[in-house]
Amino acid sequence: GQNIDQPTEMTATEGAIVQINCTYQTSGFNGLFWYQQHAGEAPTFLSYNVLDGLEEKGRFSSFLSRSKGYSYLLLKELQMKDSASYLCAAMDSNYQLIWGAGTKLIIKP
Amino acid sequence: DGGITQSPKYLFRKEGQNVTLSCEQNLNHDAMYWYRQDPGQGLRLIYYSQIVNDFQKGDIAEGYSVSREKKESFPLTVTSAQKNPTAFYLCASSSTTADGETQYFGPGTRLLVL
Numbered sequence: 001g002q003n004i005d006q007p008t009e010m011t012a013t014e015g016a017i018v019q020i021n022c023t024y025q026t027s028g029f030n031g032l033f034w035y036q037q038h039a040g041e042a043p044t045f046l047s048y049n050v051l052d053g054l055e056e057k058g059r060f061s062s063f064l065s066r067s068k069g070y071s072y073l074l075l076k077e078l079q080m081k082d083s084a085s086y087l088c089a090a091m092d093s094n095y096q097l098i099w100g101a102g103t104k105l106i107i108k109p
Numbered sequence: 110d111g112g113i114t115q116s117p118k119y120l121f122r123k124e125g126q127n128v129t130l131s132c133e134q135n136l137n138h139d140a141m142y143w144y145r146q147d148p149g150q151g152l153r154l155i156y157y158s159q160i161v162n163d164f165q166k167g168d169i170a171e172g173y174s175v176s177r178e179k180k181e182s183f184p185l186t187v188t189s190a191q192k193n194p195t196a197f198y199l200c201a202s203s204s205t206t207a208d209g210e211t212q213y214f215g216p217g218t219r220l221l222v223l
Binding site for chain 2: 008043044095097100
């Protein structure tokens with residue numbers, strides 16, 4: 001079957017770095033997406049990886065290892081506004097997204 | 110200003126009532142999607158449409174219906190057959206870009222049963 005695993009909740013300190021891991025199993029693979037979702041709002045697109053390696057976008061970076069079925073989202077210089085849920089989603093061979101349940105990130109001052 | 114709009118923001122349904130959620134996009138995207146989000150769960154696909162006048166069932170289509178008469182519009186009807194409709198409903202659209210087949214979401218509609 002198809003499956004996405006990510007931690008339910010993580011806590012980090014303002015100004016620090018946090019890494020949110022995601023493992024996936026899909027029928028075929030057409031990329032790995034990360035979205036940010038603040039409470040009560042819609043998900044917003046953060047990053048897309050389809051090749052192995054690290055993609056950097058400002059304070060956020062995303063890594064993919066296709067052979068391991070593994071990705072992580074790295075958030076640097078954490079700010080209070082980064083408190084949100086982070087959703088990992090893998091695109092299968094039919095170009096359908098398989099979604100994880102999300103990781104709730106709590107930032108403490 | 111391009112984007113996806115959903116209305117209403119909150120919707121209340123009485124027992125035995127059908128309700129329709131609106132989704133409109135002006136991004137010129139071909140594909141549109143409806144998801145349901147429940148607390149502590151990932152997004153679940155209800156229906157999707159890759160082209161006008163065509164749509165396919167997702168993982169949880171029972172109790173829902175859709176239409177795609179225009180490229181810009183993809184309304185979702187929650188019928189009385191859906192016994193547990195209370196959820197956050199998200200509409201998305203996508204096109205192929207340098208970021209793959211990225212899906213962009215509307216603000217969502219929260220449906221509550223009276």
